[in-house]
Amino acid sequence: MAIMPSRQLDLTLGQKLWQVNWGLVFLITVTASVGFGMLYSAASGEFAPWATRQMMRFGVGLVLMIIVAVSNIHFWLRYAYIIYIASFSSLIFVELFGSVGMGAQRWIDLGFMSLQPSEVMKSAVILALARYFYASRMEDVERFTYLMFPLMLVAAPMAMIIRQPDLGTALLLAVSGVAVFFLAGVRLWVFVAAGIAAIGAIVPVWHLVLLDYQKARLLTYLRPEQDPLGSGYHVMQSKIALGSGGIFGKGFLAGSQSHLSFLPEKHTDFIFTMLAEEFGMMGGLTLIGLYALLLIYGFAISLRCRHHFGRLLGMGIMTMFFLNFFVNVAMVMGLLPVVGMPLPLVSYGGSAMLTLMFGFGLLLNVYVHRDVYLGPGAADGNV
Amino acid sequence: MYRDNDRYRTFSRRAIFMFGSKFLLMSGLIGRMYYLQVIEGDRYKTLADENRISLKLLAPPRGRIVDRFGRPLAVNQQNYRILLVPENVPDLQITFTALSSIVPISEGEKKRIKREIKRRRRFLPIVIRENLTWPQVARIEANSSELPGLVIDIGESRFYPDGEASAAVVGYVSGVGEKEFTGDPLLELPGFRIGKAGMEKVHDLALRGKSGTSQVEVNAVGREIRELERAEGRSGNEAWLTIDKELQNFVSRQLGEESASAVVMDVHTGEVLSLVSTPSFDPNAFNRGLSRAEWKKLISNPRSPLNNKAIAGLYAPGSTFKMIVALAALEKGVVSPRRKFFCNGEMELGNATFHCWKKNGHGAMDMVSAIAQSCDVYFYEIARKTGIDRIASMARRLGMGQILGAGLPGEQRGLIPTRAWKRQAKGTSWQQGETVLAGIGQGFILTTPLQLVVMISRLVNGGRAVQPSLTRQIISQSDHASQIRVSSEFEKIGIHPTHLDVMARAMAAVTNSPTGTAYKARIRDGNQAMGGKTGTVQVRRISKAERETGVLKNEDLEWHERDHAVFVGFAPVHTPRYAVSVVVEHGGSGSSSAAPIARDILLEVQRRDPTRNIGNSQALRMPKIQSEREEG
Known part of the structure; x- marks a missing residue:
């Protein structure tokens, strides 16, 4: 066993701030600024109603991110399950009582913004999984019974989110969960077996478990063309807008398709379309390039980290981030069905922005504490 | 004793594999973007410039308000309106001058129109004048080439046959105020009216009905060429009052x-x-x-x-x-x-x-x-x-x-x-x-x-x-x-x-x-x-x-x-x-x-x-x- 220096725990606040990866912070800000510009354009060259509020939320998120970054990593390890339970409780709360008491709201009102528990849940699941696997041995993850608990950690919130129904978020949760299992060293045949079992389960679940209206909702997700005035129309419009942008685009504020054709949700789900119409393929490539740089940062931080908690957490968060933007961009290009997934850091929306910044905060926290030693007892308070 | 090195090796191997997959998927996105914007770009440009398909909302007829025997207290009348789409108007002053030879427009109205243009999104039509006569409609249609961005529209307007006598009960409708936009796209339709007082206000949601949609082809200046598909809305419910x-x-x-x-x-x-x-x-x-x-x-x-x-x-x-x-x-x-x-x-x-x-x-x-x-x-x-x-x-x-x-x-x-x-x-x-x-x-x-x-x-x-x-x-x-x-x-x-x-x-x-x-x-x-x-x-x-x-x-x-x-x-x-x-x-x-x-x-x-x-x-x-x- 190598003895890791744990001097980072004794750093003062100033030293910790010095340790924060400011390059990554800068990159995040640049990406979010692309969003501000597009929101300004979506409102036909006005800061109201979207751009200003988004900037304010980003500011709040930035503060949150730095606070999380310089906090003690032991805190996140020790309270990972508590955070998970709190998020899950709020998810159940809006699910059960939202439709009765608050008029079918699926969010909690914080006054200055509303918080969607399903968004918060995404980070909480990754945190809890990293906590579970951080001290596991190779023999552990080979035992099937060892995997039952983390499986529950993923499946329980998934079931709640499917009920909403928000198939997109549920699948995203599942895939990022699987990614953490994969990184934790679970044997490959388990994934193959699970995949076969999942496909095999579709038929009985479809016929025995789902109710008619649930089936109808799922079918609309999978076959948008059945609803030509709904998402099928949106995708067709999105492709025309995007395609007509060409290589260099039509220019800022001049995206006639976005403005004239009633392109839906151009400030949220379809904001990439607007970017690609106004700035063409160059604009799209720039944004994808920014995302790629963020992924590289995350990857490097995870690999460089000396404890397993940080590695799993970093990769888990970055995988979720990747899935978020990949599904969105593929969706607006007509490669995936429309599932209602915002473009991270760019789309208008408070919950998504804040949970994302929280996630980046955790990533930065891992970076600041990259050389800390976290032994098997660390989660219980023994260093 | 646990084997951190083994674990780390497995982790690194798999992380690199995942990282590679992500980049592969991203190149897929870039490929798709290249296909849509470069290879098919011209086709989409044509589609965009000449045949834009736009989805319009159709305002549902507002439900009538009738007395206890079904006699009308509030009904809808046909109403020819002239709408202006700010985005398609090259010069507002020229349009005003050309239009005022057909329909006189006062300075106050011009001010109101300019104010609305600033307030609303540029592709949403603004009502210039309602209740046009048939000759006026015909002249505007005939001169449409000199009036870019102007559209004639047949709408419905509320009419209260009893006027003052029923006002205390029936109330009235009028345009949607700035603070009343709830996100319902219906409210953003030009000239849409909502109940502001009396029964019109109390039963507003029931009377309002459900909007229909119309898919239309529009040309480069936003003028409609033809309607592709139409889904009629549902007209509002009828309110029967106890009034005689x-x-x-x-x-x-x-x-x-x-x-x-x-x-x-x-x-x-x-x-x-x-x-x-x-x-x-x-x-x-x-x-x-x-x-x-x-x-x-x-x-x-x-x-x-x-x-x-x-x-x-x-x-x-x-x-x-x-x-x-x-x-x-x-x-x-x-x-x-x-x-x-x-x-x-x-x-x-x-x-x-x-x-x-x-x-x-x-x-x-x-x-x-x-x-x-x-x-x-x-x-x-x-x-x-x-x-x-x-x-x-x-x-x-x-x-x-x-x-x-x-x-x-x-x-x-x-x-x-x-x-x-x-x-x-x-x-x-x-x-x-x-x-x-x-x-x-x-x-x-x-x-x-x-x-x-x-x-x-x-x-x-x-x-x-x-x-x-x-x-x-x-x-x-x-x-x-x-x-x-x-x-x-x-x-x-x-x-x-x-x-x-x-x-x-x-x-x-x-x-x-x-x-x-x-x-x-x-x-x-x-x-x-x-x-x-x-x-x-x-x-x-x-x-x-x-x-x-x-x-x-x-x-x-x-x-x-x-x-x-x-x-x-x-x-x-x-x-x-x-x-x-x-x-x-x-x-x-x-x-x-x-x-x-x-x-x-x-x-x-x-x-x-x-x-x-x-x-x-x-x-x-x-x-x-x-x-x-x-x-x-």
Whole structure:
């Protein structure tokens, strides 16, 4: 066993701030600024109603991110399950009582913004999984019974989110969960077996478990063309807008398709379309390039980290981030069905922005504490 | 001992694998982008420039509002409008000049249009002018090449055939205000109207309907080329009110230009047959959009046309409150109906003197004659014996001091004072003199005409807590299903039947005994005869000096210093069916000014009685006497 220096725990606040990866912070800000510009354009060259509020939320998120970054990593390890339970409780709360008491709201009102528990849940699941696997041995993850608990950690919130129904978020949760299992060293045949079992389960679940209206909702997700005035129309419009942008685009504020054709949700789900119409393929490539740089940062931080908690957490968060933007961009290009997934850091929306910044905060926290030693007892308070 | 190196190696291997997969997937996105924007780019450019497909919302027809027989109170009319799409107008000034040769446009309108262009998104059309004539439409169509960005559109506009007469009930629609956008895309349609007052506001969502969609091809300047697909919306539901349209017009004519209000109600079902407040306003003008001058005129009118006096006008009830005082006294047992008090024209209490309206006094008065002749001294006496809190509790049981929920926005609660109220609101204790004043319905007490008609109804319908209502049913246009509001049997309010009999006799005497205050306004036909009570509400203080030299007559006073005239009545006197309350602000005395109006209204409502019963026997049936088993 190598003895890791744990001097980072004794750093003062100033030293910790010095340790924060400011390059990554800068990159995040640049990406979010692309969003501000597009929101300004979506409102036909006005800061109201979207751009200003988004900037304010980003500011709040930035503060949150730095606070999380310089906090003690032991805190996140020790309270990972508590955070998970709190998020899950709020998810159940809006699910059960939202439709009765608050008029079918699926969010909690914080006054200055509303918080969607399903968004918060995404980070909480990754945190809890990293906590579970951080001290596991190779023999552990080979035992099937060892995997039952983390499986529950993923499946329980998934079931709640499917009920909403928000198939997109549920699948995203599942895939990022699987990614953490994969990184934790679970044997490959388990994934193959699970995949076969999942496909095999579709038929009985479809016929025995789902109710008619649930089936109808799922079918609309999978076959948008059945609803030509709904998402099928949106995708067709999105492709025309995007395609007509060409290589260099039509220019800022001049995206006639976005403005004239009633392109839906151009400030949220379809904001990439607007970017690609106004700035063409160059604009799209720039944004994808920014995302790629963020992924590289995350990857490097995870690999460089000396404890397993940080590695799993970093990769888990970055995988979720990747899935978020990949599904969105593929969706607006007509490669995936429309599932209602915002473009991270760019789309208008408070919950998504804040949970994302929280996630980046955790990533930065891992970076600041990259050389800390976290032994098997660390989660219980023994260093 | 755990093998961190093994773990780390596995992790790194798999992380690199995942990282690689992500980049592979991202290259897929880039490939797709290349395909759409470079390879297929020209095709999409053509699609975008020449044949833009745009999804338009179609405004659903707003549901009609009809009276109890289905006669229209609010309908839709075809309306040719000219719309302007700011994005497609190269130069606003040129467009204005070209257009004004066909349709004159004032400077004020130009300002409004410029303001709206700034406020709204540039691709949303703005209404320039509504209600165009057919020749104007034809000329604009013919010159469309010189008028880029202008579109003719056939819309529907709200029309109120009765105008001012129904305004107090029906209300009006007008454009969506900046703060009223809820995110419903319907509200962003040009010229969309929502209910702003009255039933239009109360039933706004039901009347609004569901929008349809139309997929249209538009060319590069946004002009429509053809419609590809159309999904019709669902028109709004139809609201059937309890109002009788012709009675409503009749009552409105009776009140004329006075600052007055009247409510007619079925005493058993609580259905409001007519509710009028004058002077009124033209709801069509609100829909069209008021000019600044018109608006100023409306709000500066001292007779406040925008205030619905029937539900929001607050008045001391005056002598119409005397039945409540009498009932409270009977219930407490402080007097019997036969007990007489002697009225010599005034009553002393401490060092204050309370005067009767009749300077020389009424002589010996029992309860029936005191109500019939409206003797004040009698009521000073029994109010003092009964106490304010018992009077207040009786008033509340008869519907005062509370929102009755007739369903119109802005209904007022009024005020029924109690000892506790005064301590809380004024910080001082209740004075006996105030109880005495309350005995004749003056002082702190405030009621609305709606509360007065409910009070009289509860007195004559056998003492049941009837509630006023204005909506009979909402009929859905798509499935013809209707939600019929079942008129419920109302609870008893626990007043002894013999006490109610005394009130009925007394109120019959008001109009039918030669000494009654409203004898002159009686109905001579015995089958239709009415009962009721007059009220004259003093709005100024009479000084001692004036009382000595003789109280000034109403005709000699400024309009705003004259007394309010109040009358509550019911008919037929032996089997009461209809109740009415009339309040004429500064109209003089209740007997000379309000009672004749109430008489004419009650005659008219009974004359129309047979018509009303056709096909409506079920809703208007007399409520059955409730059987004992429901109580047990």
